Amino acid sequence: MKHLLKMNDLTREELYHILDVADELKAAQKASGTPHLLEGKSVALMFSKTSTRTRTSFEVGVYQLGGLGSYMNAATELQAARGEPLRDTARVLGRYYDCIVWRTYRQRDLEELAEYAGVPVINGLTDYAHPCQVLADLMTIRERRGDLAGQKLCFVGDGNNMANSLIVGGLLAGMQVTCVCPPAYRPAADVLMFAHKYGSAFTLLHDPREGVRDADVVVTAVWNNTVGEEETERRMRDFQGYQLTNQLLQGAKPDAMVLHCLPAHRGEEISNAVFEDHADEIFTEAENRLHVQKAVLSILLAGK
Numbered sequence: 001m002k003h004l005l006k007m008n009d010l011t012r013e014e015l016y017h018i019l020d021v022a023d024e025l026k027a028a029q030k031a032s033g034t035p036h037l038l039e040g041k042s043v044a045l046m047f048s049k050t051s052t053r054t055r056t057s058f059e060v061g062v063y064q065l066g067g068l069g070s071y072m073n074a075a076t077e078l079q080a081a082r083g084e085p086l087r088d089t090a091r092v093l094g095r096y097y098d099c100i101v102w103r104t105y106r107q108r109d110l111e112e113l114a115e116y117a118g119v120p121v122i123n124g125l126t127d128y129a130h131p132c133q134v135l136a137d138l139m140t141i142r143e144r145r146g147d148l149a150g151q152k153l154c155f156v157g158d159g160n161n162m163a164n165s166l167i168v169g170g171l172l173a174g175m176q177v178t179c180v181c182p183p184a185y186r187p188a189a190d191v192l193m194f195a196h197k198y199g200s201a202f203t204l205l206h207d208p209r210e211g212v213r214d215a216d217v218v219v220t221a222v223w224n225n226t227v228g229e230e231e232t233e234r235r236m237r238d239f240q241g242y243q244l245t246n247q248l249l250q251g252a253k254p255d256a257m258v259l260h261c262l263p264a265h266r267g268e269e270i271s272n273a274v275f276e277d278h279a280d281e282i283f284t285e286a287e288n289r290l291h292v293q294k295a296v297l298s299i300l301l302a303g304k
């Protein structure tokens with residue numbers, strides 16, 4: 001593994017290796033502390049968008065690994081915000097830092113950064129993919145269920161970065177994956193082509209009741225993070241019936257897990273009751289961002 005730009009870059013073996021290292025580092029942190037695998041290494045934490053979990057979990061994770069993490073607001077503080085070409089920013093940061101984490105909009109910008117930086121690049125979220133989040137989701141499911149293979153995973157919501165990454169990650173891990181989204185909010189075409197190769201292990205549906213039937217794990221994410229009243233009203237209409245409620249979840253397995261990458265909009269994609277009933281799973285999922293990202297950093301920078 002050279003970079004972590006999207007889930008499709010990983011083999012099944014690489015995916016499971018990340019999860020194994022994450023479990024090991026989580027246990028070490030809770031027992032006696034994390035080994036300083038990044039001693040003398042520095043990681044650029046570039047954010048072109050707001051973040052709570054991704055920013056802080058990377059900052060704390062690099063610190064626990066004994067390295068230096070430098071947060072930079074790429075939208076306002078770097079010269080890139082005033083027009084410095086991305087490939088120049090990449091070549092400069094690549095000479096100071098051992099790794100770059102970037103949260104941005106376009107996947108192709110992230111790919112360009114990786115092409116020019118000369119050091120490993122990690123996707124901190126783009127419009128297309130959120131691999132760090134999905135690795136934490138898989139870690140959380142395996143931690144609670146003991147295994148991923150054969151588990152029925154259902155994503156309900158917008159076919160965006162979370163759906164794209166969860167479909168690929170779940171299928172790579174050997175899960176049965178269903179994605180339920182309104183017809184106008186389908187996952188990316190290349191992700192659907194990837195999923196097609198897995199035959200009956202993948203299903204794309206538009207009826208949430210059908211999708212959650214017998215699910216072991218139900219995942220959702222915000223579908224209304226738009227600005228503007230008109231777009232909000234449109235999404236409220238388009239996603240009617242897509243809220244995770246106790247009534248909808250009656251169709252899932254009685255002990256089904258519910259995950260949410262956060263931040264959550266209670267009353268939109270998830271009811272307050274479902275969120276609070278599954279809060280322990282959801283906040284463990286958030287915690288596992290820390291452990292899984294430490295694993296990715298350790299593999300990329302310390303040959304773990």
Ligand code: CP
Pocket residue numbers: 050051052053054055125133261262263
């Ligand atoms: N889930 C997630 O990526 O959270 P942040 O947007 O707070 O980083």
